[in-house]
Each structure stands twice: as structure tokens, then as C-alpha cells.
Amino acid sequence: MTDPVLLISGASFKEDERARLAEAYPATFVDGPDAMSGVPEGQRRAIRAVAYKGHKPFGGAEMDLFPNLGVIANYGVGYDAIDVAAASARGIKVTNTPDVLSDDVADLAVAMLLAQARTMRLGEAHVRSGDWAKKGELPLNRKVSGSTVGIVGLGRIGREIADRLAAFKMEIHYHSRSEKETPGWTYHADPARLAGAVDFLVVALVGGSATEGYVSKEVIDAMGPRGVLVNISRGTTVDEGALLDALEEGRIGGAGLDVFLNEPNLDPRFLKLENVVLQPHQGSGSVETRRDMALLQLANVRAFLEGAALPTAVN
Ligand code: 8YV
Numbered sequence: 306m307t308d309p310v311l312l313i314s315g316a317s318f319k320e321d322e323r324a325r326l327a328e329a330y331p332a333t334f335v336d337g338p339d340a341m342s343g344v345p346e347g348q349r350r351a352i353r354a355v356a357y358k359g360h361k362p363f364g365g366a367e368m369d370l371f372p373n374l375g376v377i378a379n380y381g382v383g384y385d386a387i388d389v390a391a392a393s394a395r396g397i398k399v400t401n402t403p404d405v406l407s408d409d410v411a412d413l414a415v416a417m418l419l420a421q422a423r424t425m426r427l428g429e430a431h432v433r434s435g436d437w438a439k440k441g442e443l444p445l446n447r448k449v450s451g452s453t454v455g456i457v458g459l460g461r462i463g464r465e466i467a468d469r470l471a472a473f474k475m476e477i478h479y480h481s482r483s484e485k486e487t488p489g490w491t492y493h494a495d496p497a498r499l500a501g502a503v504d505f506l507v508v509a510l511v512g513g514s515a516t517e518g519y520v521s522k523e524v525i526d527a528m529g530p531r532g533v534l535v536n537i538s539r540g541t542t543v544d545e546g547a548l549l550d551a552l553e554e555g556r557i558g559g560a561g562l563d564v565f566l567n568e569p570n571l572d573p574r575f576l577k578l579e580n581v582v583l584q585p586h587q588g589s590g591s592v593e594t595r596r597d598m599a600l601l602q603l604a605n606v607r608a609f610l611e612g613a614a615l616p617t618a619v620n
Contacts, residue, residue, distance in 0.1 A: 308351030309333040311606060312344065312371070315358030315380065322380075322599045326356050329603060330610060337361045341370050354378065354606045357387065360568075365391035376609040380602045381589070382406055382462075384619055385512035385539060393620045400605035400617050403461060405597035410588035411465035414507055414537045417561025418454075418470075420582045421533050422447040422505070427579075447504075447531075447558075450474050455503035457496055457520060458538065459485050463509035466537075470507075478503050496520065500527035505535065512539030522547035531558045537588045540566040549574045552581060563588050 311332040313323055318334075326332055333348055335341055338361050344352070352371045357363060358380035365388055368374060376398045377387055384401045392399050420426065424446040431437050450473045456463045459481040467477045467490065477490040480499040484492040493499035496519065500506050506528055510516045520534070520543040528534065534557060536543055545566045551557045559580035565571040568586055575583060589598060601617060608615050 307331040309348055310351060310353045310610065312341070312352045312355045314338065314341065314355055314363075318356075318358050318380075319595075322358075322595075325599065326603060326606070329607065330354070332356075338363045338367045341367045344370070354609055356380070356602055356606055358602075360386045362386055362388070364388040365395070368392060368395055368397060376400065376606065376615070378602045378605040378609070380598055383512050383539060385541075389620050398609065398615060399619045400602075400609075400615050401619050402598040402601040403617055405601055406589035406594050407461045407465045409591050409594040410462050410537050411469055413563060413584065413588045414462075414466045414509070414535050414561075415469050417537075417563065417582050417584065418505055418507065418533065418535050419449055421535070421559045421561045421580075422449045426582060447533075449505075452476075452504040453478065453502065454505040454507060455479065455493070455499040457481075457499065457506065457508045457542075458510035458516075459487075460509065460511065462537070463507075466507055466509055475505075497524045497527040500524045500532065501529070503528075504531065505533045508534070508536040508538050508542055510538045510542045512541055516542045518542075518544045520544065520548075525551050525557060528557045530556060533557070533559045533561070535561040537563045540564045540568060545572065552578050555580075 309331045311330040313326050313332050313334045314337055316336040337359055349371050353373050353375050355377045357377055363386055368391060374397055378400045379387060382401050382403045384399055387399055389399050428443055431443050453476040454470050456467050456479040459479045471477055478493060478499055479490055480493045480496045508520055510519055522544050525547050561582040563584040564586050604616050
């Protein structure tokens with residue numbers, strides 16, 4: 306048997322994604338970083354590329370198991386699970402899958418914003434339970450079109466969200482590290498000031514240590530009792546304890562959340578809340594986008610193994 310040059314790491318890879326990678330190059334498979342030390346030593350020496358999927362930490366200790374590793378190709382735009390500094394220090398390239406998923410993630414952000422503002426969960430339950438016929442109309446809800454939104458993090462995905470919400474005639478405000486060139490949108494240097502100025506706050510930050518708890522208690526408190534928070538970035542970007550307290554106490558109006566600390570085992574306090582829409586980290590989860598992500602990941606693996614320029618390197 307030929308020694309594998311590719312390690313496919315991630316229990317969440319779909320069968321067809323795994324098969325496509327394994328057809329392209331001799332490969333072996335593990336569930337995640339915890340299982341990498343179980344790869345036989347001879348195979349570990351042969352491995353030059355890792356196709357990675359998942360959110361478990363992939364650090365220097367795991368990289369050192371593979372003395373000839375040259376690239377870690379991440380399935381996802383966010384690579385906060387991978388210690389990029391450790392990779393760079395070892396001369397290992399890291400790649401990700403930007404752009405191809407921005408539309409999907411922005412679509413889901415808008416969907417959650419609409420669902421929460423227009424109380425769609427309540428509406429659905431009202432129809433299914435028969436309460437519509439028995440009790441009549443639902444309490445009125447919240448107009449979205451023409452209202453004000455704040456985007457925290459105006460990167461590729463943040464811009465897609467802002468463009469969509471501009472089409473809802475919403476006034477666009479944003480916060481990012483620096484002011485950007487935008488079509489008449491309002492920049493706020495301070496995220497709490499932004500939160501205080503808008504009806505809806507959408508978090509589109511990158512993950513990682515630099516943005517941990519960035520949407521702090523102060524930012525959440527500034528939103529006020531009608532404020533709705535939407536997060537499609539990482540659970541780490543929001544102070545989750547402060548968010549739960551504010552939601553439970555009605556100090557903010559509600560939230561639409563696709564990401565959580567400790568996902569998929571989210572804090573059970575979320576499950577008791579009525580003023581939230583909860584999604585299972587499925588921002589990029591359409592058939593079309595996941596196919597494009599898988600193909601871009603493979604393109605990066607292929608480029609590395611064939612000595613070509615990496616399509617989407619991050620270091
Ligand atoms: C995940 C994501 O990669 O792209 C990202 O950063 O969070 C998602 O698209 C996907 O769930 C696979 O883990």
C-alpha cells in the first residue's frame with residue numbers, strides 16, 4: 306500500500322467530501338486532532354498535507370507529529386482553531402475557504418434577524434397549536450425595513466450583510482478596526498456607541514483570541530430593551546454570560562444566534578429563552594456552498610502538493 310501524503314482530519318467531513326480527497330491523493334483519516342497521535346509513525350512521516358475540518362484546537366504539538374507537513378488546508382473561512390503562529394514557526398502554510406461562503410452566511414444573518422424581529426418562531430407555534438383559530442392574532446411585532454442596523458466587523462461577510470440590509474432600506478452603521486470606504490454608511494470607533502445607536506446589532510467578526518468577548522457586557526447593555534443581537538461569527542466573540550443575563554432579564558429584546566461557546570453543547574439557559582432564534586452553526590450549510598468550500602480546500606491541497614501558488618493562503 307502507498308503511504309498517505311494526505312491526512313483528512315474531521316469527523317464532520319461528509320462521505321463524498323472524504324472520498325473526493327482520498328481519490329485525489331493517497332490519504333488516511335482521523336476524527337480530529339486528539340486522534341492524530343494514533344496515526345502509525347511511518348505514515349506520519351509520509352504525510353505532507355492535512356485537510357482539516359472542525360473547530361477543535363490544532364496546535365504545535367499535533368503539527369510536530371508530522372515532520373514533513375507543509376500545508377494545513379482548512380475547510381472554512383475561520384481558522385481560529387488552527388494555531389497559525391505555530392504553523393508559521395514550523396514553515397507550514399495554512400489555507401482557508403473565503404468568499405465562497407459569504408453569501409450563505411449573510412443570508413442566514415438576515416434570516417435570523419427577520420425571524421426574531423417578526424416573531425416567526427411564535428407565529429409558527431401559534432399556527433401549529435391551533436391557537437390562531439382559538440385565540441386570534443399574535444401580539445404585534447417589530448418592523449425591520451427602514452430601521453437601523455449596526456454591523457460589528459465589516460469584512461467580506463459583514464459587507465454582504467450590510468448590502469442585503471441596505472436593500473431593506475435600513476440605515477447602515479458599522480464598527481471595524483478602521484473606517485472603510487462605504488456608500489454613506491456611518492462608522493463608529495467605539496462598539497458600545499454603535500450598539501447604542503441602532504435597533505439591530507449583527508456580529509461578523511473573525512474569531513480567535515483578538516476578538517474574544519469583543520461584544521462585551523458594556524456593548525450588550527448599550528443595546529437597550531428593544532435591541533436585537535445577531536451572531537454568525539464565533540461564540541467566542543460575544544460575552545455569552547452577559548448575553549444570557551441580558552436576555553433572561555429582558556434588558557435586550559432578543560437574539561438570533563448561529564454560534565455558541567462550547568457548541569454543539571450549548572449552555573442550557575439558551576433553551577429556556579423565548580426571545581431567541583437558535584441555529585446549529587449552519588451559516589455556510591447549503592449543498593452548493595459546502596461543495597464550493599470542499600473544492601477550494603482540495604485546490605489548496607493540490608496546489609501545495611504540485612508546487613503551485615496556493616489559491617487562498619492565510620500565512
Ligand atoms: C465551518 C465556519 O467551517 O467557515 C467557517 O468559518 O464556521 C463554517 O463554515 C463549517 O461549519 C465546517 O466546520
